[in-house]
Amino acid sequence: xxxxxxxxxRGYAAFVIHRLSGVGLAAFLPLxxxxxxxxxxxxxxxxxxxxxxxxxxxxxxxTALVVLLTAHLTGGLRLLALELLxxxxxxxxxxxxxxxxxxxxxxMFLLNLGVP
Amino acid sequence: MPDGRTLEVKVWRGRESGRFQAFTVPRRASxxxxxxxxxxxxxxxxxxxxxxxxxxGMCGSCAMTVNGKPRWTCRTHVDxxxxxxxxxxxxxxxxxVVKDLATDMAPFFDKWAKAQGRFVPEDDRxxxxxxxxPETSERRAVDAGIECIGCGVCYAACDIVxxxxxxxxxxxxxxxxxxxxxxxxxxNPTRLAAVxxxxxxxxxxxxxxxxxxxxxxxxxxASIAGLKRAAAIxxxxxxx
Amino acid sequence: xxxxxxxxxxxxQRASAAVLALCVIVHLATMVYAVRGGLSAAEILSxxxxxxxWLAFYLLFVAAVVIHAPIGLRAVLREMTTWRGRSLDxxxxxxxxxxxxxxxxxxxxxxx
Numbered sequence: 001x002x003x004x005x006x007x008x009x010r011g012y013a014a015f016v017i018h019r020l021s022g023v024g025l026a027a028f029l030p031l032x033x034x035x036x037x038x039x040x041x042x043x044x045x046x047x048x049x050x051x052x053x054x055x056x057x058x059x060x061x062x063t064a065l066v067v068l069l070t071a072h073l074t075g076g077l078r079l080l081a082l083e084l085l086x087x088x089x090x091x092x093x094x095x096x097x098x099x100x101x102x103x104x105x106x107x108m109f110l111l112n113l114g115v116p
Numbered sequence: 117m118p119d120g121r122t123l124e125v126k127v128w129r130g131r132e133s134g135r136f137q138a139f140t141v142p143r144r145a146s147x148x149x150x151x152x153x154x155x156x157x158x159x160x161x162x163x164x165x166x167x168x169x170x171x172x173g174m175c176g177s178c179a180m181t182v183n184g185k186p187r188w189t190c191r192t193h194v195d196x197x198x199x200x201x202x203x204x205x206x207x208x209x210x211x212x213v214v215k216d217l218a219t220d221m222a223p224f225f226d227k228w229a230k231a232q233g234r235f236v237p238e239d240d241r242x243x244x245x246x247x248x249x250p251e252t253s254e255r256r257a258v259d260a261g262i263e264c265i266g267c268g269v270c271y272a273a274c275d276i277v278x279x280x281x282x283x284x285x286x287x288x289x290x291x292x293x294x295x296x297x298x299x300x301x302x303x304n305p306t307r308l309a310a311v312x313x314x315x316x317x318x319x320x321x322x323x324x325x326x327x328x329x330x331x332x333x334x335x336x337x338a339s340i341a342g343l344k345r346a347a348a349i350x351x352x353x354x355x356x
Numbered sequence: 357x358x359x360x361x362x363x364x365x366x367x368x369q370r371a372s373a374a375v376l377a378l379c380v381i382v383h384l385a386t387m388v389y390a391v392r393g394g395l396s397a398a399e400i401l402s403x404x405x406x407x408x409x410w411l412a413f414y415l416l417f418v419a420a421v422v423i424h425a426p427i428g429l430r431a432v433l434r435e436m437t438t439w440r441g442r443s444l445d446x447x448x449x450x451x452x453x454x455x456x457x458x459x460x461x462x463x464x465x466x467x468x
Contacts, residue, residue: 035462
C-alpha cells in the first residue's frame with residue numbers, strides 16, 4: 001500500500017496505541033476475572049495462582065498490562081477532551097503527555113514489586 | 117533552466133490495477149511536482165492523463181499522492197519531497213481511478229450531498245435579517261471551516277474512509293458543521309440525523325490525518341467533534 | 357441500527373469512559389500500593405473480604421467495563437474486518453455478558 005507514508009504524525013500514533021491497548025485489555029480482562037475467581041475455591045487456590053504469577057516473565061506481563069491500562073486511560077482522556085471541550089492548541093502535546101504518564105505508571109508498578 | 121541533474125519519477129498508469137512507469141526528468145530550480153508531471157506528458161508520453169487548472173494553489177484540482185502523501189502538486193516543491201533523486205506520483209487514494217493520475221470525484225461529492233452539505237433556507241422570509249456578528253462562537257466555527265474547496269486531500273488521507281466504505285469523510289462532515297453553525301440555516305435537526313451514526317461523525321477516531329494534510333489548514337477533526345456534541349444533545353432531546 | 361441508537365452507543369461509550377477513568381485511577385493506585393513487598397492470598401483476602409464499600413466499587417467498575425468494551429470492540433471489528441450488522445452486534449453483546457458473568461463472579465469471590 002502506498003498510503004503508509006502519511007501516517008507518521010502524533011494523532012495517528014495516539015490512535016494506534018489506543019486501539020491496540022483497548023484490544024489487549026479486552027483480551028486480558030476475562031483471564032483477569034477468571035484468576036480472581038479462583039479465590040472462590042479458597043485461599044490455597046489463589047495462593048497457587050499467585051505463586052505462578054511470581055515468575056519474572058509474568059511480572060513483566062503484569063507491568064506491560066499496567067502500561068496498557070494507563071496508555072488506554074490517558075489516550076481516552078485526550079479523546080474526551082478533544083470531543084467535549086473543542087479544539088485547543090495544547091491538545092497536540094496531550095499525546096506526548098499521555099505517553100509519559102503511561103510509562104511512569106508502569107515504572108512505579110515495577111519498582112514496587114521489589115520493595116520488601 | 118535545467119541544472120543538469122535528473123529526477124527518476126515513477127508514475128501510476130492504468131486504473132485500480134495497473135503499474136508504475138518510470139521516467140527520467142530534467143531537474144530545475146523551484147520545480148513543483150505538477151511541473152514534473154506536465155513535462156512528462158508533453159515531452160515523454162502524451163498518453164499520460166492528469167488534472168490541473170489554476171496551478172497556483174487555489175482550485176485543488178491537481179491533488180495527487182506524492183511519495184505516499186496526498187498533496188496539491190502545484191504547491192509541492194520537488195526539493196522538499198524528493199527522496200534523493202526519486203519521486204513516486206499516484207492518483208489520490210480512496211477514490212475510483214478514471215485513468216492514470218485522474219480520479220473520479222463523484223463519490224466524494226455524493227457523500228457531500230448525503231451529509232446535507234448545502235444551505236437550507238427557512239420556509240418563509242424572515243421578518244428581520246439575521247445578524248451574524250463575527251465574534252460569536254457560531255460564526256467563528258463557520259469561519260474555521262468555510263474555506264474548504266473540496267479538493268479531496270483529507271478524504272484521501274483518512275483511514276476511516278479507507279476502512280469504512282460508507283463513511284461520509286472529513287470534508288463532507290466539515291461542511292455540514294459549518295452549516296449547523298449557520299444561524300440562518302433551517303436544515304437541522306435533519307442534517308444532524310444525516311451526519312450522525314456509523315457512517316457519519318461517530319465513526320471518526322480523531323487520528324487527525326485530515327487536519328495534518330489539509331492544504332488550507334482546516335481542522336476537520338474539530339468540526340467532526342462538534343458534530344458529535346451536537347448529535348448527542350439532539351439525541352438526548354429526542355430530536356434525532 | 358438507527359442513527360439514534362448509534363448516537364446513543366457513542367454517548368454510552370463516552371459516559372462509561374468517564375466512569376472508568378475514575379475507577380482505573382483508584383484501581384491502579386490501590387494495586388501499586390498493594391503490590392509493595394509482594395502479596396499472598398491471605399494478605400489480599402484479609403483486606404478485601406466482607407468489605408461492602410469495595411464490593412460496590414468493583415461492581416460499578418465491572419458494569420462500566422461491560423458497557424465500554426463491547427462498544428469499542430464493535431468499532432474495531434467493523435473497521436478491521438468485513439464483519440457488520442446484527443450478527444456482530446450480537447457477538448459483542450455476548451462478549452459483554454461473558455465479562456459481566458466473570459466480573460460478578462470475581463468481585464464476589466474477592467469481596468463478598
